[in-house]
Amino acid sequence: MNTEYSVGKLRIRFESRARRRRFVVLVYVVLAAVEVAAIYVHNHSRPSSLAAWIDSGLAILFVALLIVFTWLNDDWRRSGDERETHRREHAYARAYRALTIFILAEFLAVSLFWGPNPITPWPPAARAFFMQLPFILAYTLFLLYITLPQAILLWTEPDMEAAPEAATR
Amino acid sequence: MQDNGRRLTQAGESGLYNRIAVLRAERGISRQQLADAVGVNYQTIGFLERGEYGPSLKLAFQIAAYFGLPVEAIFSTEPLKPLSQQLYGAQFKEKEKP
Numbered sequence: 001m002n003t004e005y006s007v008g009k010l011r012i013r014f015e016s017r018a019r020r021r022r023f024v025v026l027v028y029v030v031l032a033a034v035e036v037a038a039i040y041v042h043n044h045s046r047p048s049s050l051a052a053w054i055d056s057g058l059a060i061l062f063v064a065l066l067i068v069f070t071w072l073n074d075d076w077r078r079s080g081d082e083r084e085t086h087r088r089e090h091a092y093a094r095a096y097r098a099l100t101i102f103i104l105a106e107f108l109a110v111s112l113f114w115g116p117n118p119i120t121p122w123p124p125a126a127r128a129f130f131m132q133l134p135f136i137l138a139y140t141l142f143l144l145y146i147t148l149p150q151a152i153l154l155w156t157e158p159d160m161e162a163a164p165e166a167a168t169r
Numbered sequence: 170m171q172d173n174g175r176r177l178t179q180a181g182e183s184g185l186y187n188r189i190a191v192l193r194a195e196r197g198i199s200r201q202q203l204a205d206a207v208g209v210n211y212q213t214i215g216f217l218e219r220g221e222y223g224p225s226l227k228l229a230f231q232i233a234a235y236f237g238l239p240v241e242a243i244f245s246t247e248p249l250k251p252l253s254q255q256l257y258g259a260q261f262k263e264k265e266k267p
């Protein structure tokens with residue numbers, strides 16, 4: 001795992017697991033906020049150039065965050081290191097097991113709440129939300145599908161050694 | 170290197186004891202050099218030394234070949250004695266016998 005990343009003059013160090021975990025939480029909080037903001041913009045703004053700009057901005061921010069997040073673990077994919085390969089495969093297996101449960105829950109939620117429900121009549125506001133449920137869940141699933149394995153890797157890897165120079169002792 | 174003794178007598182998560190750190194120190198080899206020689210990341214050598222990762226059979230043999238020792242001299246499922254004790258302890262015991 002590469003523990004140091006440079007973005008221009010900015011150097012980000014990821015040896016510490018605590019720091020990596022904070023980063024994972026931050027990324028998911030921002031992605032969730034972007035998702036909520038996108039839903040809000042779609043529902044509460046009339047088609048206008050401003051809404052389109054906000055929408056495009058959120059989409060760009062979303063994609064940029066995903067790229068940064070997957071780039072962080074890029075060396076894991078290229079590395080032939082057997083430990084890293086083992087850890088990566090384990091993380092993917094865990095992520096897709098969790099995603100299977102998520103898909104089942106999503107299917108159940110959509111089956112129960114989407115569309116007209118004669119058993120439990122929802123108030124109009126709730127009905128409007130539930131009509132969007134498949135899209136919200138599909139969006140969340142897409143997000144998790146791309147990021148969860150990387151998040152598990154960043155979350156579970158123990159504290160790393162600083163740099164090859166420091167590891168020569 | 171002050172915890173070499175611990176590494177010989179504590180297996181860590183892998184359940185394996187090893188002498189990699191001792192052998193590396195003895196021969197003045199860096200983790201990076203050993204990692205390059207056996208084709209792994211330098212961090213993996215650290216994990217191996219601390220017993221936090223159990224190597225594949227292939228990697229264990231590669232490390233053994235690099236040090237020119239049999240694999241059982243480097244890895245063990247039992248706590249390892251210090252090399253000096255293993256080499257000379259038996260001789261001293263024989264001398265002590267009347």
